[in-house]
Amino acid sequence: MPRTPAPYRPFGSRANLRPTRPQALEVQIHACPGRALAPLILTVLAPHALCQAPAEPVQQVEVRGNANSSSAQRRADVAGQQVVTRQELLQHGDTRLADALRRVPGVSVDHRGQGTEVKLGGLGNGYTRLLINGEPAPPGFTLDSLPLDSLERVEILRGASVQTAQAIAGTVNLVTRSSSKLATRDFKLSAATQWGQPQAQASVNLGNAWGLATWGLGLVASSERQRWPAEVVQQRREDAAEGSGSATVTQRYATHKREDDRTDALAANPRWSWKQGDGDGGQWQASLDHSLRYARSHGGSRDQREPLVGPPPDMAADDMRLNFVRRFWRGRQQLQHQTADGTLWQVRLSFNQVRRDQDSHVDGWNAEGTPVKFSDVDGRATDQTLQLTLVHQRPLGEDHRLDLGLEREQARRRESRVQTELALPGGLPAENLDERYDAHATRHAVYLQDDWALSPRTQAVGGVRLEQLSTHSSGNVFETVRQTHQLVGPVLRLSTTPAGDVGVFKLGLSRGFKLPQPRDVMPRRYVNVETTPLTPANMGNPDLKPERAWSLDGSWQRGLPGLGGPGGQGGEVVVSGALRRIQDVILDRLQVRPDDAVIPWVLERYNAGRAWAASLELELRGQARAGLAGWLPGATGPLRWQTSLGVNRSRLRDVVAEHPALPNQPRWVAKGELSQDFGPQWQTHAGLEARGPALADLPSGRRQAFDAQQALNADVSWLPAPRQRLRLAATTLAASDEVERKRVALVEDGRRVTYDSREAWQRQTLWRLSWESGF
Template sequence: MLDLITLINIDDSAGDRLQCRRRAAPALDARAVADSTLPTRAAMPSSSPYRRRPSGCYLLAVPAAVWHALVAAQSPAPAPPAQRVEIRADPGSERRADVAGRQVVGRADLLRHGDTQLADALQRVPGITVERRGQAVELKLSALGDGRTLVLLNGEPLPRGVPLDSIALDSLERVEIINGASVETAQAIAGTINLVTRRPTALATRDFRLSLASEWGLPQASATLNLGDAVGAATWGLGLTLSSDRRRWPATDVLARRDVGTGSETQRTRTDKREYDHSDAISLNPRLSWKRGDETGGQWQLSTDHSLRLAQANGGVADRRTPLRGPPPAQQTSDMALNYQRLFWRWRVQAQHQATDSAKTEARANITYARRDQQARALGYDFDQRLVQDTAVDGLAVDESLVLNLNHQRPLGETHRLSLGAEWEQARRKEDRVQTEQDLPGGLPPDNLDERFDARVQRHAFYLQDEWAPDDRTAMQLGVRMERLETDSRGNVFDTVRQTHSLVGPVLRASWRPGSGRGTVKLGLSRGFKLPAPRDVMPRRYVPIAVSPTSPAQSGNPDLQPERAWSLDASWQDKVAAFGGDMVLSASLRRIDDVMLDRLIAQPAVLNAPWLLQRVNAGRAWSTGLTLELRGQLEHTALAGAPLRWTASGSLARSRLSDVTGPDPALPGQAPWQLKIGLTQALPRGWTAQLGLEARGASKADLPTDRRIENLSRHGLDASLGWQPRRGQTWRLSVAQLAASDDVTLRTVGVTEAGGAAVYTAREAWHRDTVWRFGLDSTF
């Protein structure tokens, strides 16, 4: 009698799909089980790290067993053959229901390919572009980079000074993506990528992940342990990650100079560059939540979570130059050793009250602290192997922030819901830098520096929003955000600069389902802005080893103003029965005022930095984007009952600068098209195969002061093979960047020198190698 339901199998390859098998149910057929209401918590992937407490299928066993006993006592019947009943959640339903078209990438999808770096997992998500230049990583929406895509951590901007790889992928529960600004976050022109960390759960958690990888023949290893459980009204969780990575980023840079008058090439130099890093890190993520009811029937919840990461690294940069034409450069070899220690700590506490009338009040505080101690030494040798540069730099950078939020939501009748909130932020970045150079024969005059910088930002914001549902097919959001920012930049090498900025950002969004039932249409209008980064404001010089018009020194501009933008976003989403999936078509239009770009300044009297690049506000820019996302499955006879599941996305993007001349005045680094394809096939005996392809087109951008940047097209292939010998355990072998192209950037600059007009060109190619990874995910 108790064999009514003997197996619950959750198929990982099917995404949010629950499979219940039963062997004997004379009076309860498959349709009855399929029509039963199951809690959404049951829809978890097979690799879920949770030890299940009674779920929906187990709860069905109790009444079903009683019914089975009653029927069997009266008229026993032979058991029917084993049957499989599938209850599948629509993966696009949440996105259709959200007025803003919020795209959610769950934990199972983030970990599906065995990645350990956040950027690697997000590279497969439609609409997100991951840009890499050596160790630097940037996330883009609508292919708009340079800080126009805001990365959030639990709804708060990711603290400055915290690199993306500091966020452990295993610590995340999901990633939320919204195009355009919102009343909660106006500092986003292209949109927001919100990283939501794991919360304590009432389900007992005991799992670990192990990953071993190799790139360029160098080993990488990480191990993660997750624990959690419930104790009375409280739930707790603890995540621990240990990692040790050895990485290399090789590149080749070819610099050429050509006289405009004669058309002849007077100089060509090849530089073989190698960035390298050996880092060891430990990350700790404790979390705690507590709930209790009140006398009115409402519920209080108090939660807190922390992140602590310590990293120790030894790395550097090695350059080898080969003159191919013209006079040799000043240095043949340059070696910079870089040692640093990083500390990142985040503390977050949240109190929430849910009333019986659905009113909700939430208050939270977020404190972050990031510290980087860095010591560097650069040695340069000329072609006679004489030491011509010996520079030592001791730097300390500290980022601190405190953010307070208060939000209240209350229904107004049956069709309106009012949200109002306030935010206050105090952020500070302090940087001390001491540079000591030796006076060597044949070298440049020593540039000894003792610089101190202190940038402070105080932000006040208030927002109000009405969510209105006129009927069961229409939903609207009408809101406004008022924000005021006060910046104070000071130091011992420049005069104090104080600025005040105010912004009123309306947000209008609407969602409508036509009476014909053909999909859901969404439309949004918002106004947002982008603040300058501290290094863009502080007039500190960043001087490369070999200064040229294509590789100039850089300095901040204290007079830099924020970018302000109007954004118009539209989308249409519908289920497509032809391939058993859904389709999303989205479009965007941005008008960016006071766009921040770089200008080149010639200063021949400054021997250490004859060319300087500085940020300026360069008028207006327009940007458009179009994206098509498809998801479905293909039934085939090779594997009955195991369809090939596929995703595909394609996007187009264009931009134009109003105040820049040239054939292609555009925002730099915006790929004109991008294609992503993913295939997943479940195989017999617990095996699963996955394949992914990404490709993007070449971009061209003419910029102020006769500069031009081109990014060549690129592509890459990923594949993985997983095996699940038992429930809760997955072995995985994956390969990334298979047959991947190099990341190539072409820079062209026209200048006027003492010898007349000249054109400098540089071809920088970052080489990519295949990454092999072996991993194990298991519960215990």
């Protein structure tokens, strides 16, 4: 009998070509006695402690699952794509996407001050690529640009693919909500506080069918006040004589730092789709999807420097006031036609615009309280991208499916910056600037991929992506920079399920690349308020080349009946690993300019040779039938749990040092989560996230390290009626500070001088109360 053609799936979803059917599962779960708190904590990192021999006759519970579950999709996908559903994203009451992603196994999120970065395998700095509906997120995009409530799911893929070769570590694809034929009327209200600062958010989701069309509309209004206090200690040590081995601290001072921000934002996500048969067994479908966000921010930072040893710094105190207006607009139009034999044609047109208007003012004083700095900066940055994509998908017999894609993208970044400073008596040197930048990028790409069912138990994917990128950067303070890059990205993946219920094995080989960002290429300076060897200015390098990497990814996934039920619906283990060989890795090198009185220290990007990176991850999930019924009154149903542990390593081959490694890569990341019901109306969750230290010796005698850290999360929900929920959540309970240590070794006047700093960002519990209801 001919195989039913698989429907078209968005990026990253290479499902098994052979159809699957829903199935009923009979699960046996063993209960464990225990009343102390210590075993409960241990279950977060050692869930197998729950699986003791039962003291009473085992009850049989029927659990119904289907092949559309996240675990089943991950098993069926040749690349092992991990899917985080909307329910999983919202089940803890988070309103920020960064907080929801932080809970996902295998994903790390760094959030220091106002900066946020998502990493796979501990690799950030552009190695992990963010996508929106399968297309690269535009320059200037931040996680706050898309409200969490506007997402349908998140798709996570390790390694590169023919659709997105610009992803050495992998991709995190943010899929927005689509229209639904079911009437939707949901309302959510949330209030929170952290460091005594109030936060509030309200959202409404509407949708319904209208003839052959469906429509949806999401609206989010938010007002958040945030605070990030920090303590920084810096010191300078000087050798008594060259080669003596003894050093004297000549200067040490502590900085009491605080950043504040208040952001008021409005966001909308209108969407529409239409579907109709063509009379020959085929189907036409059109859709529109837009996201808009307007945000106004007021904030800044205050630094007070206290001398401990030696003379005070040139600027003993400073006060920066920042005002931002951000506008984000993403639009996508799509038309596709699928014939009766499964052949699909698709055209997508996407447009993104991110605009940021900023004005800032900085006042600085020396130790005597005399003004030494008075600076005003007005800036504007606009990023625009227009992308046209053509996709053709065609079955080739029973066991093949061919994908062909063509892409053309036009991107432009315009930036202006006017800096006005006063030359104060006895103050720091004044610098007045009027800078304008204009960067254009044109990208052409074609990819070809063949999905092949080698046998009922083995599937393979092979393909190649060819890409050409041309950039043209100009400005009034540097010469025009032109670059052209041709890149080839082959991909080969294999998935097999041996007989004997031993699980699914996957192996992938791919070649990806990472292009320099426009700001990395343009020779523009980005200056900190306090310029020191530890906090130097940053400057682009027009000679940067793309990074290229070969990646070998593998995984094993198997259901474990002993942890929850047969077939892997209740219990499951996933082991995944990756090995990457990176060429022309982009790092920073410190340039010392003693003749420059304004900016004597500058970090410049450059290609630093080769690097190796490896990661190994273990995920376990399951449930215990009796749950906490023997420990806590009112506990009913199973105790559901999941844990994960990831180990990361990297090495820079061409940097001579004790610990040459990629910066800010934690040695290990562990996560755990417990869920327990208390009757039909109460639900509870508790989670733990911990990560190990990170240590990297970098070029130019620099060292960067991060201390280990951990945090607890908990929430409780009350469901008084169907489609109604009241939730109290606590995030970053008992959280450790985020501590960064830096060291720079230089030679000044023939003597070795070492600069050290310890920067500790303090964290406090975020309390959130939310109400959800249909209407």
